[in-house]
Amino acid sequence: MPTPTTQKAWIVERMGRPSKALKFHSDWPVPSEIPKDHVLVKIQAAALNPIGYKLMQVAPNFLAKRPLIAEHDFSGVVVKENGTEFEVGDPVFGFFHVSVALKTRQGALAEYAVVPAISVAKRPSNIDAIKASGLAVVGLTAYQSMFHDARLEAGQTVFINGGSTSVGLFAIQIAKAHGLNVVVSASGKNEELVRKMGADEFIDYTKEPLHRYLTSHPPSPKFHAIIDAYGLSDPSLYTHSPAYLAPGGAFVTTTPAPHNVSLTELGNLFRTIAAMTWPTWLGGTPREFKVYGLVQNKADINALRDLVAEGKVVGVVDSIYEMDDALKAYERLLTSRATGKVVIKIDVPPETNDVVDSS
Incomplete structure (x- = not known):
């Protein structure tokens, strides 16, 4: 199936709390160019991180280079491998480093994203897309x-x-x-x-x-x-x-x-x-x-993947929301009472279509 030219995405448009800073777009452009050592991923699920809403609240527009797609953690499927070690159809998980997000305006709360291959790893078969979405950061x-x-x-x-x-x-x-x-x-x-x-x-x-x-x-x-x-x-x-x-x-x-x-x-x-x-x-x-400052390191993300594949590390999910309910997901995260990851479903396969918490 050909990749569409537009997509659904949550865009950070201004400084403030998520309810003020974010706007949902149904016609955001899908990247048409993929730089060397990057892959195009069809995102299945995204996990929220405190760094996401903290940057919304404290970083002025001229520093944050808004508008840009929100969030950093994701799981998905490779749709264009672009000469990397991945193959089309590979299930993966990964993240957007803050510096990458600011430079490219790419993020996890969208249907498609171009991601540096150094920040992506193959998803182990013993973990589903929901739990994998919160692994990387x-x-x-x-x-x-x-x-x-x-x-x-x-x-x-x-x-x-x-x-x-x-x-x-x-x-x-x-x-x-x-x-x-x-x-x-x-x-x-x-x-x-x-x-x-x-x-x-x-x-x-x-x-x-x-x-x-x-x-x-x-x-x-x-x-x-x-x-x-x-x-x-x-x-x-x-x-x-x-x-x-x-x-x-x-x-x-x-x-x-x-x-x-x-x-x-x-x-x-x-x-x-x-x-x-x-x-x-x-x-x-x-x-x-x-x-601590997060570093893009291929050996480290592969080491994390191996620990998950060996069953020594499991993802912990607090709650799951539909893409339309992203603002409710942020409300949950802002309570500081979430135990585990707050996850947003974007295009999750039926076999991992867990019950959605929209409370």
């Missing part, structure tokens, strides 16, 4: 933050803050697959879930501030790394970390950004900036602070 965030940024090795212990977040759930599974001991924080209601994913120890962050609990109950041996999957704006977990993070260990955070617009959150942000830049010889925290 959070899976690579977990993988790279632990093994590139924190340089963890088998037998070491990692503390994952925000274990029930999408990144946290992947980090638990990937860490266990690599022989790490895993200590996790989450609310008490999610203890069963994070233990099911493989957590060895659990801390309920709602009972006592984490830095206070860990200082009074220091692990032995100390953690070899702390992965902040929640993205704390308050730097206390880092500034008190010498009590529970081993010398040479790294504190890696995903997005240390304000979670709402308030004086408290803005104050925490300034405290975090000061903590991460203040030198140790002036009394700064003697532990490495890193802000």
Whole structure:
């Protein structure tokens, strides 16, 4: 079947919350040119990420180069392989790096997309298009933050803050697959879930501030790394970390950004900036602070694919929405109560046509 010239797509047209920033188009052009080392994918499902709505809210139009197609994570089928290692008909999953999205204005909330082959992997046969749509961004965030940024090795212990977040759930599974001991924080209601994913120890962050609990109950041996999957704006977990993070260990955070617009959150942000830049010889925290940044890496996305194919990592889906209900999907994500990925169906095969949550 020939590729159409127009498609349905959700377009980010202005700065603001998704309800204000997004507009649905039924006649958005399908890319007619495919650069070298890129593939054309017919998208089956897209998964939402916090970075998507955060960029809508904070990046002005001249920096974000709007209008552009929304979102980053997807699963789909290759329709034009363009001389890459893929073949027409290959089921795949992948992502749009923020820099690629800004340059090409391509995104996941559309029926077709041109994607760099370096950011795409074949979908394992043991996972469907819905769950595969949420693999790439959070899976690579977990993988790279632990093994590139924190340089963890088998037998070491990692503390994952925000274990029930999408990144946290992947980090638990990937860490266990690599022989790490895993200590996790989450609310008490999610203890069963994070233990099911493989957590060895659990801390309920709602009972006592984490830095206070860990200082009074220091692990032995100390953690070899702390992965902040929640993205704390308050730097206390880092500034008190010498009590529970081993010398040479790294504190890696995903997005240390304000979670709402308030004086408290803005104050925490300034405290975090000061903590991460203040030198140790002036009394700064003697532990490495890193802000994670997603990297396009073919070896890493293939390693993630292999873990999924081996059954060592599974996708966790919170809820599923039709393409027309994308704004409702964002409302769910904005509650910060989603456990797993919020997924939008675009053209899912009947055999994976799961029940849609439009609540």
